[in-house]
């Protein structure tokens with residue numbers, strides 16, 4: 001390296017600069033390729049019947065309506081469970097305590113949970129929700145498992161969002177006779193809402209794309225789930241089974257396209273929320 | 285002016301090991317303007333914030349002595365702190381409207397105490413905004429964001445927000461420091477009009493303002509109360525050399 | 537009174553995370569520990585044969601498989617990710633830096649099964665036809681995992697690089713260093729601990745990834761030697777066999793889960809250790 005410097009630092013500088021631009025461009029190309037490849041393979045096979053029909057012959061033909069329903073139900077439930085818990089955790093950490101052994105324990109738990117791979121969540125969800133609590137392979141077991149998985153994301157983003165609300169607003173609220181909870185609901189939460197939304201939607205995205213944890217807890221039943229206690233197959237699981245077992249590449253890609261489209265839509269919402277957050281900060 | 289609104293008895297206050305107030309004893313009369321003045325770091329803001337327990341929010345502090353409001357210790361454990369803060373309102377140095385509409389800002393306090401009737405809220409808002417000499421300027425734009433007002437208007441909005449609580453005491457910490465002379469004059473006029481019905485404690489942003497407003501004045505220097513007495517006397521014939529130096533230094 | 541109640545409820549909810557961590561640990565242990573003990577931890581970890589029907593549960597091939605796949609992923613993913621992080625923090629015009637963020641975020645959001653299937657359709661034949669072997673291999677898994685850890689590597693290293701005070705750069709540039717010399721000699725050393733954290737954390741992600749790996753590594757139970765060999769990893773074995781395992785076999789999968797769990801916890805603790813250390817020159 002040293003010799004290179006001596007040789008001609010300017011040349012090295014230009015060379016490395018080129019490589020670094022190339023790295024950035026290739027990363028974007030990878031993303032673009034994934035999107036284009038899935039779209040090109042999937043969209044031509046999409047149809048109204050595919051979206052609203054039942055799968056036939058193990059998914060080799062027909063549609064994915066039951067999978068759409070299962071995905072929506074599991075994701076919605078997971079988010080509905082994790083959001084209040086996550087936001088409450090963030091509020092407790094930021095507004096109700098000072099740093100202490102307890103808060104460190106809570107933070108440690110959150111951080112550790114964030115690092116656990118989804119297959120472990122799957123194993124846990126299986127022994128705990130499916131077997132121990134007797135919920136069986138069901139939408140509910142899947143949602144409960146996923147809610148634990150996305151809890152750290154929601155806690156972290158909510159906490160960050162809450163910290164962007166200026167201290168002065170809290171003082172004003174208190175000085176006008178607000179109790180702590182009134183201060184939280186009238187000043188902190190409205191100000192943190194865009195950031196919290198980002199976290200929740202980020203979590204939603206993870207639940208939609210998750211496979212390992214869901215297949216072990218919600219099962220892979222093909223029919224339309226009639227209740228939250230019934231098993232169901234999400235789009236991601238369906239895609240996996242079609243793809244891995246070589247049942248039908250066409251159907252797999254069509255499912256993949258719907259899956260990817262959902263993820264894209266979810267990301268658009270995230271970015272909207274982020275923009276709102278940035279705007280709000282600029283106003284202050 | 286029979287019985288003092290606030291009686292401050294032998295008050296000392298510490299941020300960690302840093303002493304901000306040292307054995308301050310002071311009586312704040314009702315229906316008058318009391319001015320707390322002195323050089324930077326003297327403890328004026330601290331004293332003000334102790335009067336409605338806003339400093340409860342600052343960690344690692346210690347208080348000695350007593351503060352009585354109408355004869356009752358506001359730091360005794362059975363005090364309802366939000367209720368105390370509704371009785372003792374505060375206007376901050378910077379205009380700090382909350383990110384809501386003008387109307388929502390003014391009615392924030394009453395809404396916290398559970399008032400929902402929108403007709404009643406509007407009446408309260410009008411009265412408070414008139415009290416802060418802002419009504420005529422905002423009557424047609426009550427639903428616009430408060431942040432769209434000018435700095436001077438924002439500060440009067442903050443005053444109106446406190447008035448809407450119908451408090452007994454109004455605390456103001458350099459409320460005109462960010463304002464132009466015309467807005468400043470408007471705020472001062474409002475205060476003079478308000479003292480009939482309220483007890484007002486203000487940290488002025490200049491000695492001139494102190495002299496203009498003071499019924500009673502207290503001079504704080506490095507956490508100690510050097511001198512206090514009727515405003516007109518204190519500003520023309522200060523008893524303490526340090527008070528005199530400070531006043532004349534500024535006037536000079 | 538009402539306030540006290542609210543605070544108690546909030547505290548209760550805030551304890552969910554730590555409580556679940558506790559319950560997760562307890563249940564995984566309870567499900568896997570009996571077999572781990574009766575079979576013998578050493579035999580379990582170093583055994584070469586995994587034959588559930590014969591009661592043989594040696595996970596060494598999977599440990600090695602996980603190791604190879606992870607090392608491979610880091611080998612490809614870290615340099616690329618670091619370069620992108622340097623780009624975003626040091627080279628990119630501000631519009632490009634702003635445009636990168638949602639792109640990287642989207643890259644992280646794409647389901648791993650999709651990455652896996654694309655790898656299966658494109659990389660596997662490429663490897664088979666050009667490099668030999670069955671195609672389903674450590675290499676295929678590594679390459680796809682490299683893409684999957686990219687967002688992690690980029691986000692954390694970018695933060696670390698941005699946290700280096702501007703004065704450091706100004707000092708070096710004032711002494712006549714080129715842009716790259718400044719980055720190489722001043723910025724990267726100062727951001728070192730954050731970058732190490734990014735690498736260790738990504739290692740955890742790579743070790744823990746399941747579905748894409750199942751689709752790519754070929755799931756052979758033999759010890760992988762060359763990057764072109766098929767392999768099984770700790771995760772892929774659990775993912776494949778959980779569906780039908782029972783009895784001792786299922787317990788052995790949970791025991792594998794314990795090993796994975798311990799490994800990940802160790803990596804994440806290591807990462808947070810590095811992350812907490814402030815940037816220093």
Ligand SMILES: Nc1ncnc2c1ncn2[C@@H]1O[C@H](COP(=O)(O)OP(=O)(O)OP(=O)(O)O)[C@@H](O)[C@H]1O
Pocket residue numbers: 299302303304322323324325326327328329330331342
């Ligand atoms: N939140 C705080 N934490 C620690 N020390 C503080 C805090 N607020 C004030 N102090 C200290 O208390 C002392 C009094 O400060 P205070 O703000 O009450 O003075 P002041 O008279 O209002 O000054 P100024 O005219 O600058 O507003 C100062 O020494 C200050 O450093």
Ligand SMILES: [Mg+2]
Pocket residue numbers: 328329330457
């Ligand atoms: Mg002050």
